[in-house]
Amino acid sequence: MxxxxxxxxxxxxxxxxxxxxxxxxxxxxxxxxxxxxxxxxxxxxxxxxxxxxxxxxxxxxxxxxxxxxxxxxxxxxxxxxxxxxxxxxxxxxxxxxxxxxxxxxxxxxxxxxxxxxxxxxxxxxGVVESITCEGLPSYIDTYQQTISVPGLGEVTYSIAYSGGFYVLVDAAELGFSLTLDEETRLSACAHAIIEAIRAERNFRHYSLGDVGPIPFLHFMGPVESSAKGQFTSRSATYVHPGVICRSTTGTGTSARLALMQHEKRILPGDTLETCSLRETRFVGRFTGLSQAEGQTLVENSITGKAYVLNRAEIIVNSDDPMVKSGGLGSLLHPRKGGCE
CATH class of the missing domain: 3.10.310.10 (Diaminopimelate Epimerase; Chain A, domain 1)
Known part of the structure; x- marks a missing residue:
């Protein structure tokens, strides 16, 4: 599905x-x-x-x-x-x-x-109008550091963990308004920043240890207040290598909440609605704080709506030159699951 x-x-x-x-x-x-x-x-x-x-x-x-x-x-x-x-x-x-x-x-x-x-x-x-799910407890690992990025110069960034490590950068400082026509340039910019940070350092989770090279970057637009305790911001998430997400992403929104709490800009119960390049939206809620191994963790939830596109059977043809399926057969139920 x-x-x-x-x-x-x-x-x-x-x-x-x-x-x-x-x-x-x-x-x-x-x-x-x-x-x-x-x-x-x-x-x-x-x-x-x-x-x-x-x-x-x-x-x-x-x-x-x-x-x-x-x-x-x-x-x-x-x-x-x-x-x-x-x-x-x-x-x-x-x-x-x-x-x-x-x-x-x-x-x-x-x-x-x-x-x-x-x-x-x-x-x-009978219609699932919305889903609210827990976000992972999120925290700020690095705040307001700078790095020299080829083609971009000095870039200021923060690092959050929200289910993966995120580079957080100010979109306006990099010359972006976060509109759909910027998608290709956003991807190239994020790629350069991620590569520069990967070459310089790695990040360790306080309990999970080394979780691999940093995979995500989140471009942050200006934060605006729509009502007391309710904030909105344009956003875009990049996944290395080369993907700009269609949504603002739940973990990206959780990372934003962690940064806003670190900067004392939100209180428990406050929400942040993030808006993507395609005008889709998720709502993150700051639900509370906890402590673990010296880290201040931002408890949060994410609300959005999912839509069914199709239901299908995938047929894996092992003799198709487009398909690199070596070893796949041992994982599948032959034919019942669509394997030939």
Whole structure:
């Protein structure tokens, strides 16, 4: 089932893949990452997909509280969490009937590689009107540093963790208004900044340790106040290499909340509505603060709406020269899941 939230397409794979080794969703993700990355590459590359898409593979949850588990696959690899992918997966759970819809507010739990995720769905006349999901506790790792970037000069940036490490930069300082016609230039600019930072340093999560080279950059527009405790801002998220997300992204919005809290610009209960290049919007809410291993963590939630695009069967033809499917057959249920 292909869906989108804020314009970001998520392909929900709910059948055809056999059991994966690992007792937890995180362990199953690590198995794919280390031993069976062919599934991600086949589904995201031509002729089946494009790098701008994501894939969410439904797998059994290890925690009995969760309806299902899900593994997120993107062009950069396997993020442990994603807001837009969670919005799509939660909606798919209801649309596929894995959990019967209930009118009004419906709560349930999913299991991501990062752990359990609380979901609040609003359903009206059988339609999933919105999903609110927990964002990962987010924090500022680095504040207002500068780096020399070839072709750009000195660039000021901050680093947040919100499910992945994010470079946060001021769009106006780099000459952008965050409109759709700037998309190609935004990608080139972000690529240069990410490469410069990767060459200079790496980042470690306070409990997860080394989570790999920094993959995300978020361009920040001016923050405007629309009402007391309600803020809006144009935004754009880049995923390395080469992808500008259609939505503002949930984790990008969570990173913004962490920065605004660090700068004492928001209070618990306040919201930030981020607006993408395509005028789609997510709403992040600052729900509270916590502490862990010396870090101040911003608890938050993300609200958005996902739309079903299609339901389909994918046929993997191993003799197709466009398809690099070596090793894929061992993961799939032959024919039942669409493998030839």
């Amino acid at each position: 292909d869906m989108h939230a804020g314009g970001d397409v998520s392909r929900i794979v709910y059948g055809g893949v056999g059991s994966l080794p690992g007792e937890t969703v995180r362990a199953k993700m690590e198995y794919l990452q280390d031993h069976a990355d062919v599934l991600r590459r086949v589904l995201l590359n031509e002729p089946y997909g494009i790098p701008e898409m994501s894939v969410d593979l439904l797998v059994p949850a290890s925690n009995p509280k969760a309806v299902t588990g899900y593994i997120i696959m993107e062009v950069m690899g396997y993020p442990v969490y994603s807001g837009s992918n969670t919005l799509c997966t939660a909606t798919a759970v209801l649309e596929l009937g894995l959990l019967p819809k209930q009118e009004g507010r419906q709560q349930f739990i999913l299991e991501s590689p990062a752990g359990l995720v609380q979901i609040d769905a609003e359903i009206r006349d």
